[in-house]
Amino acid sequence: MWIGYKILIVSHLITEIWAEKQYLSQREVDPGADFTRNHTILEGTRFKRAIYKGQYCRSFGCCEDRDDGCVTQFYEVNALCYCDTFCERENSDCCPDYKSFCRGEKEWLPHATPWYTEDRWTAQNYSQFWGMTLEEGFKYRLGTLPPSPMLLSMNEVTAVPAIIDLPEFFVAYYKWPGWTHGPLDQKNCAASWAFSTASVAADRIAIQSKGRYTANLSPQNLISCCAKNRHGCSSGSIDRAWWYLRKRGLVSHACYPFLKDQNTTNNACAMASRSDGRGKRHATKPCPNNIEKSNRIYQCSPPYRVSSNETEIMKEIIHNGPVQAIMQVHEDFFHYKSGIYRHVTSTNEKSEKYQKLQTHAVKLTGWGTLRGAQGRKEKFWIVANSWGNSWGENGYFRILRGVNESDIEKLIIAAWGQLTSSDEP
Ligand SMILES: *[C@@H]1O[C@H](CO)[C@@H](O)[C@H](O)[C@H]1NC(C)=O
Numbered sequence: 001m002w003i004g005y006k007i008l009i010v011s012h013l014i015t016e017i018w019a020e021k022q023y024l025s026q027r028e029v030d031p032g033a034d035f036t037r038n039h040t041i042l043e044g045t046r047f048k049r050a051i052y053k054g055q056y057c058r059s060f061g062c063c064e065d066r067d068d069g070c071v072t073q074f075y076e077v078n079a080l081c082y083c084d085t086f087c088e089r090e091n092s093d094c095c096p097d098y099k100s101f102c103r104g105e106k107e108w109l110p111h112a113t114p115w116y117t118e119d120r121w122t123a124q125n126y127s128q129f130w131g132m133t134l135e136e137g138f139k140y141r142l143g144t145l146p147p148s149p150m151l152l153s154m155n156e157v158t159a160v161p162a163i164i165d166l167p168e169f170f171v172a173y174y175k176w177p178g179w180t181h182g183p184l185d186q187k188n189c190a191a192s193w194a195f196s197t198a199s200v201a202a203d204r205i206a207i208q209s210k211g212r213y214t215a216n217l218s219p220q221n222l223i224s225c226c227a228k229n230r231h232g233c234s235s236g237s238i239d240r241a242w243w244y245l246r247k248r249g250l251v252s253h254a255c256y257p258f259l260k261d262q263n264t265t266n267n268a269c270a271m272a273s274r275s276d277g278r279g280k281r282h283a284t285k286p287c288p289n290n291i292e293k294s295n296r297i298y299q300c301s302p303p304y305r306v307s308s309n310e311t312e313i314m315k316e317i318i319h320n321g322p323v324q325a326i327m328q329v330h331e332d333f334f335h336y337k338s339g340i341y342r343h344v345t346s347t348n349e350k351s352e353k354y355q356k357l358q359t360h361a362v363k364l365t366g367w368g369t370l371r372g373a374q375g376r377k378e379k380f381w382i383v384a385n386s387w388g389n390s391w392g393e394n395g396y397f398r399i400l401r402g403v404n405e406s407d408i409e410k411l412i413i414a415a416w417g418q419l420t421s422s423d424e425p
């Protein structure tokens with residue numbers, strides 16, 4: 001079983017901290033002499049290289065104390081990084097996966113396990129779902145209303161320039177490091193309508209502003225403020241979420257963080273926005289926390305629908321950034337741990353009553369191809385869920401691509417950031 005994807009999607013935080021601090025590194029090494037570790041693992045196809053790209057300590061091992069030979073190449077920033085205990089000092093020069101691999105739970109299998117033999121997804125009995133019935137899973141972990149007829153009748157946009165050669169493997173994070181946002185955890189708040197919309201909007205604004213605005217946007221802002229009849233944590237529609245992003249705008253996730261308890265009185269909308277008459281909106285109140293000072297409002301263009309054609313979706317992602325997808329969730333999806341998800345119809349009589357579906361909204365952020373056991377090629381999407389990093393492949397999942405698995409290709413939505421000319425980089 002190969003579960004390296006968890007590391008492939010590198011922890012944004014660690015990477016950011018690392019990138020910030022790399023220049024402060026006090027290690028004196030000769031990169032030529034020290035970069036002597038075994039590289040054979042990195043040879044092979046472009047795909048394979050891409051796979052190992054995010055794996056540092058995982059490929060090269062962890063070391064105790066100070067070991068200046070315990071170094072590998074950090075490709076994304078063309079520098080060296082370390083997997084020894086010493087790297088964890090104030091000016092950290094640890095590899096991005098040091099904490100998760102060397103310090104985290106050692107649940108990883110040795111990398112000698114061939115990555116290409118996996119053609120079936122694996123399940124896990126998640127502790128976060130213990131004590132929850134399936135009905136409750138459907139009720140609290142999803143929360144996107146079926147798309148409205150208006151949304152479904154939207155014209156598909158295919159304005160993207162015709163591309164050339166789509167790579168076999170693509171992750172938005174590699175093209176736009178630091179500009180795309182990893183999965184949050186909606187907990188028992190049925191608001192994937194808000195989480196997926198805020199996340200797609202945040203990525204799009206960062207990409208469009210060329211990194212000037214990289215804040216993640218606040219799902220709580222949507223949950224608390226975007227609801228005529230206030231049912232934020234008990235489902236919502238993405239039409240409404242995009243309407244709010246266009247007309248009212250959202251503050252950052254840091255400014256308006258996710259509330260632990262959605263049922264308390266303080267989940268009333270903490271701020272509104274008003275126009276300054278020149279097309280820009282401003283928050284009416286400071287952030288509802290003492291740490292974040294910036295209550296800048298971010299807005300989007302009206303959403304547009306991308307064609308359901310696999311190639312068109314890929315083109316849209318590689319040119320403009322991640323997109324929102326609506327999918328049907330079956331009972332087995334909750335237990336997904338790794339691999340390429342496809343719904344497995346249960347023959348178990350007991351679970352037949354659970355053969356129902358609910359709608360969920362997620363973020364498509366890349367794709368790839370894997371060779372299955374019989375040499376069969378399996379194409380997949382790489383998708384960000386909103387059930388935290390402990391679910392699936394570090395919060396992401398892969399799902400069959402090109403066959404409308406679980407309706408994942410049925411409705412693809414994206415939008416542009418609304419940046420005024422003074423916002424342009
Ligand atoms: C590199 O790895 C290969 C395969 O894992 C092994 O056969 C070889 O001996 C290693 N070379 C060094 C220098 O460690």
Ligand SMILES: *[C@@H]1O[C@H](CO)[C@@H](O)[C@H](O)[C@H]1NC(C)=O
Binds near residue numbers: 125
């Ligand atoms: C999942 O794990 C919990 C705790 O160990 C156990 O009570 C439960 O029966 C398990 N569920 C399944 C489907 O294995």
Ligand SMILES: *[C@@H]1O[C@H](CO)[C@@H](O)[C@H](O)[C@H]1NC(C)=O
Binds near residue numbers: 188263
């Ligand atoms: C919050 O309150 C609503 C209505 O009062 C209730 O239906 C829901 O179960 C509560 N949610 C949680 C997570 O306690």
Ligand SMILES: *[C@@H]1O[C@H](CO)[C@@H](O)[C@H](O)[C@H]1NC(C)=O
Binds near residue numbers: 309310311312
């Ligand atoms: C999808 O679009 C591509 C061109 O972008 C086209 O070649 C292909 O035939 C389309 N596929 C389907 C199933 O329509």
Ligand SMILES: *[C@@H]1O[C@H](CO)[C@@H](O)[C@H](O)[C@H]1NC(C)=O
Binds near residue numbers: 308309404407409410
């Ligand atoms: C995907 O499947 C759903 C349900 O079967 C269907 O309504 C939809 O038209 C399909 N979309 C595509 C692009 O095949």
